[in-house]
Amino acid sequence: MNILALIQKRYTAKKYNAHKVVPQEKIEELKEILRLTPSSINIQPWKFTFVQNPEIKAKLASVSMHNTEKINQAQLLVVFSVADDLDAFENEVVNEFPQFRKEMYHKMKTYKSEADLKIWLSQQVYIALGVGLTASMAMGLDSTAMEGIETDKYKTILNMTVYKPLFAMAVGYGCEEDSNRIEVTPKSRRLLENVVETI
Numbered sequence: 001m002n003i004l005a006l007i008q009k010r011y012t013a014k015k016y017n018a019h020k021v022v023p024q025e026k027i028e029e030l031k032e033i034l035r036l037t038p039s040s041i042n043i044q045p046w047k048f049t050f051v052q053n054p055e056i057k058a059k060l061a062s063v064s065m066h067n068t069e070k071i072n073q074a075q076l077l078v079v080f081s082v083a084d085d086l087d088a089f090e091n092e093v094v095n096e097f098p099q100f101r102k103e104m105y106h107k108m109k110t111y112k113s114e115a116d117l118k119i120w121l122s123q124q125v126y127i128a129l130g131v132g133l134t135a136s137m138a139m140g141l142d143s144t145a146m147e148g149i150e151t152d153k154y155k156t157i158l159n160m161t162v163y164k165p166l167f168a169m170a171v172g173y174g175c176e177e178d179s180n181r182i183e184v185t186p187k188s189r190r191l192l193e194n195v196v197e198t199i
């Protein structure tokens with residue numbers, strides 16, 4: 001299937017088939033795909049937490065606003081987090097990155113206030129969401145991007161210190177009865193001429 005046809009078919013799953021098992025190879029592939037996400041100056045300020053454990057997933061589901069049922073039904077929940085303790089993240093940069101990249105990051109820190117630096121880091125994590133949604137579809141899986149989660153409670157449940165959850169993505173096989181399926185609810189988008197300019 002070509003990429004346009006794929007994107008035309010992708011939809012936000014609102015209901016999942018809890019019984020149709022997602023092959024573990026696909027989940028492992030998704031981990032590697034997210035790891036390969038591009039980011040500004042290749043800073044990679046993220047943590048992707050793959051939650052398959054049903055008890056932990058249920059705990060997270062219970063603090064996920066209108067998304068509780070989807071998370072309970074979906075086989076996989078991926079939590080996307082951003083570096084929040086910047087001193088601790090600095091250690092990761094120092095230990096893991098080549099010299100020129102460390103210097104680029106240090107330069108970036110001199111240009112931006114701490115608040116702006118945190119916004120910039122978070123923006124990088126959203127790129128991974130786009131990659132994850134498209135990749136899931138390409139692998140024959142359905143998914144739901146979810147900002148509707150209680151991120152502070154996620155942080156506590158996941159015992160995070162350096163990173164802070166921003167949003168999550170449920171992944172699984174969609175349910176036939178989901179009224180949000182593309183066959184039932186066609187794509188709704190602004191007109192091409194209103195969002196694309198060609199000069």
Ligand SMILES: Cc1cc2nc3c(=O)[nH]c(=O)nc-3n(C[C@H](O)[C@H](O)[C@H](O)COP(=O)(O)O)c2cc1C
Pocket residue numbers: 010011012014067144145146147148149167187188
């Ligand atoms: C960053 C982001 C956060 C979203 N949060 C939620 C959410 O918490 N719950 C939900 O059901 N859908 C959520 N959505 C899905 C959007 O509502 C959906 O993508 C949009 O209406 C377009 O519909 P489509 O994805 O079916 O094409 C989110 C989407 C994005 C990109």
